[in-house]
Amino acid sequence: MIPVATFAGRKVALFGLGGSGLATARALIAGGAQVTAFDDQPEKVAAAAAAGVPTADLKTLPFDGFEALVLAPGVPLTHPRPHWSVVKAQEAGVPVIGDIELYERERRARAPGAALVAITGTNGKSTTTALIGHLLTAMGIPAHVGGNIGIPVLELPLPAEGSVAVVEVSSYQIDLAPGLAPTVGLHLNISADHLDRHGTIEHYASIKERVVARAGVAVVGVDDAWSRGMAERREARGLPTLRVSTTGPVRDGVFAEGSRIVLARDGVEQAIADLAGIGSLRGRHNAENAAAALGALVGLGHDAHAAAAGLQSFPGLAHRLEQVGRRGKVLFVNDSKATNADSTRRALSSFERIYWIAGGRAKSGGIASLSDLFPRVARAYLVGEAADGFAATLMGHADAVVSGDLATAVAQAAADAAADPHGEAVVLLSPACASFDQFANFEVRGEAFKALVLDLSGIERRVA
Numbered sequence: 478m479i480p481v482a483t484f485a486g487r488k489v490a491l492f493g494l495g496g497s498g499l500a501t502a503r504a505l506i507a508g509g510a511q512v513t514a515f516d517d518q519p520e521k522v523a524a525a526a527a528a529g530v531p532t533a534d535l536k537t538l539p540f541d542g543f544e545a546l547v548l549a550p551g552v553p554l555t556h557p558r559p560h561w562s563v564v565k566a567q568e569a570g571v572p573v574i575g576d577i578e579l580y581e582r583e584r585r586a587r588a589p590g591a592a593l594v595a596i597t598g599t600n601g602k603s604t605t606t607a608l609i610g611h612l613l614t615a616m617g618i619p620a621h622v623g624g625n626i627g628i629p630v631l632e633l634p635l636p637a638e639g640s641v642a643v644v645e646v647s648s649y650q651i652d653l654a655p656g657l658a659p660t661v662g663l664h665l666n667i668s669a670d671h672l673d674r675h676g677t678i679e680h681y682a683s684i685k686e687r688v689v690a691r692a693g694v695a696v697v698g699v700d701d702a703w704s705r706g707m708a709e710r711r712e713a714r715g716l717p718t719l720r721v722s723t724t725g726p727v728r729d730g731v732f733a734e735g736s737r738i739v740l741a742r743d744g745v746e747q748a749i750a751d752l753a754g755i756g757s758l759r760g761r762h763n764a765e766n767a768a769a770a771l772g773a774l775v776g777l778g779h780d781a782h783a784a785a786a787g788l789q790s791f792p793g794l795a796h797r798l799e800q801v802g803r804r805g806k807v808l809f810v811n812d813s814k815a816t817n818a819d820s821t822r823r824a825l826s827s828f829e830r831i832y833w834i835a836g837g838r839a840k841s842g843g844i845a846s847l848s849d850l851f852p853r854v855a856r857a858y859l860v861g862e863a864a865d866g867f868a869a870t871l872m873g874h875a876d877a878v879v880s881g882d883l884a885t886a887v888a889q890a891a892a893d894a895a896a897d898p899h900g901e902a903v904v905l906l907s908p909a910c911a912s913f914d915q916f917a918n919f920e921v922r923g924e925a926f927k928a929l930v931l932d933l934s935g936i937e938r939r940v941a
Contacts, residue, residue: 478504479631483582485509488542490535490571492562493549494521500629501547501576502530513538515562535562540569548573550625550649555680575653576630577646582656584636591636594643594773595624597651597688598665598698600820601766602626605665606645607794608770613641615787616779625650641777648684661776662692665721665769667703668819678703686710693717694776696769700724719772723765731772731781733764738771740781750785756800757793762823796923798824802936807894809930812907813923818846821909825850830902832856832890834883837910837922839863844870844909851875855902856893858886862914882915883922887929904930 481504491502494516502525505512515535516522526532540546546566553560554573566573577595584591596606603626610622621633624644633642644659651657667682682703689695689707694717697708711718720730728744738750749771752758758767767788774784793799799811810828815821817840825831825847835844836859844867857877859867864879871877880886887904894902906926908919916922931938 478507479580479583479633479635480508481505481510481579481583481631482508483579483586484544487511487544488513489545489547490515490538490540490543490562490566491547492516492535492560493552494518494525494530495549495551497576497629498549499525499528499530500632501549501579503528504576504579504631505547506530513543535565540565540571543569543571546571546573547579548575548653550575550647550653554649554652573653574655575650577624577644577650577654578656580630580633580636580642580644581654581658584642585656588636588638590638592641592661592777593636593659594641594661594663594777595646595657595659595688595692596644596663596665596773597646597648597685598663598704599668599685600817600823601665601762601769602645603814604763604794604797605663605766605769605773606643608766608788608791609663609773610643611791612770612774612784612787613643615790616783618779646688648681651684651687654687657687658691658693659688660693661696661773662689662694663696663769663773663776664689664704664707665698665765666819667701668817682707689718694719696721696730696772696776698722698765698769699727700765717776719776721765721769721772723761723768731768731775733761733768736764738764738768738785740771740775747781749781750788752788755788755791757791757798758788759798760823760827762826763798796919798827799923799927801927801930802933802938804891804933804935804937805895806897806901807891808901808903809891809936810903810905810907811923811926811930812905813912813919813926815907815909816840816911816919818842818844818909821907822847822850824905824907825853828903828905829853830855830897830899832858832894832897832902832904834858834860834880834886834890834904834906834926835908835910836860836863836867837908837912837916838914839866839910843867847909848874855897855899856890858890860886860908860915861910863910867909883925884929887926887933891930891933 613620619640
């Protein structure tokens with residue numbers, strides 16, 4: 478834990494007592510802050526109080542005496558409307574911040590030379606974050622990975638010279654971190670997502686841009702117009718910027734040509750890695766992730782070839798094209814993290830003959846944007862609230878059946894794939910949907926899929 482000493486002796490309101498909120502409350506208390514915490518769910522307030530966190534109904538308290546409102550990232554800051562705690566703070570002139578801002582203040586106060594790599598983007602940020610941490614560790618450099626992936630940022634070790642904090646930051650967290658200025662800021666891509674929380678894609682993109690705007694070195698994916706604009710604005714200011722692309726060469730940065738990863742400096746190119754045969758990094762989207770990760774290490778001042786040596790041993794992440802098992806010619810893949818069509822595009826692009834399990838609570842746009850990949854789908858098995866809508870989209874383009882629930886879908890897909898006369902096939906869970914209609918989150922959904930697959934007879938278990 479990092480005691481948040483920058484608020485020692487000062488009164489702080491905290492709203493949101495989920496996992497990261499509790500971690501933040503403990504860090505503030507450990508640093509000497511006078512915390513008053515609350516949540517709209519009484520059971521969370523009771524659990525926090527039982528854990529020793531001071532609680533009170535913030536609705537009934539004046540905010541004038543608070544130095545800050547520390548907001549959990551899941552609580553609406555702006556859209557669809559500001560949470561009542563945000564309104565109270567704004568009316569009292571109290572800053573609204575989050576755990577990433579607290580971490581950044583502690584880093585500047587305790588060890589301003591400690592390196593921070595902050596990673597964001599609509600898709601791929603968790604894999605890229607984990608990969609950067611893995612590559613640093615493989616080079617013998619102390620790396621601490623957390624934030625929106627795994628360990629809450631304030632539960633990482635204290636910032637220290639010589640170590641690197643590798644932190645995934647969501648758009649919600651960035652919105653609460655006005656002072657974020659990482660050593661290396663990495664932005665991967667933009668596609669329409671979380672618009673219920675940010676209103677428009679323009680606003681969403683502007684929040685993402687904050688990760689690279691004040692970074693010492695920016696690593697920016699340029700394969701979409703929103704992200705390309707971020708790189709162009711950095712370059713126009715004469716700030717160090719490394720571009721990342723999977724669609725063509727860049728003058729300064731790292732790009733992918735098929736499975737080859739190429740470093741370019743002032744237009745001079747050198748191949749630094751080949752992803753062929755690395756199962757955890759299959760597909761064009763993982764070429765983007767690998768190129769971005771290597772760009773981050775170059776941005777930190779490390780040799781690209783030495784960094785690339787660690788790619789071969791990267792195990793991958795659970796729920797992200799995770800190879801669960803094989804039965805004969807059929808591979809079973811868990812891509813439960815694919816909660817939107819753009820993320821599912823990456824999965825569908827990675828295989829040729831697919832028995833596709835999709836559905837859940839649909840995001841804006843559904844799966845219509847994936848129509849060019851429907852020829853790869855041998856059959857789709859549709860579940861959850863989106864099933865009927867997805868079936869209508871697939872009609873005339875790919876065979877589909879409304880399975881209703883995941884257990885039925887796995888059983889049907891496994892049987893059909895086993896009977897496929899075309900050779901190798903994959904049963905792919907890549908929902909293109911949120912999980913919340915049938916599961917608490919994508920992790921629970923992915924674990925359910927894995928359990929169902931491993932319960933099939935004749936499965937050879939694989940560890941991705």
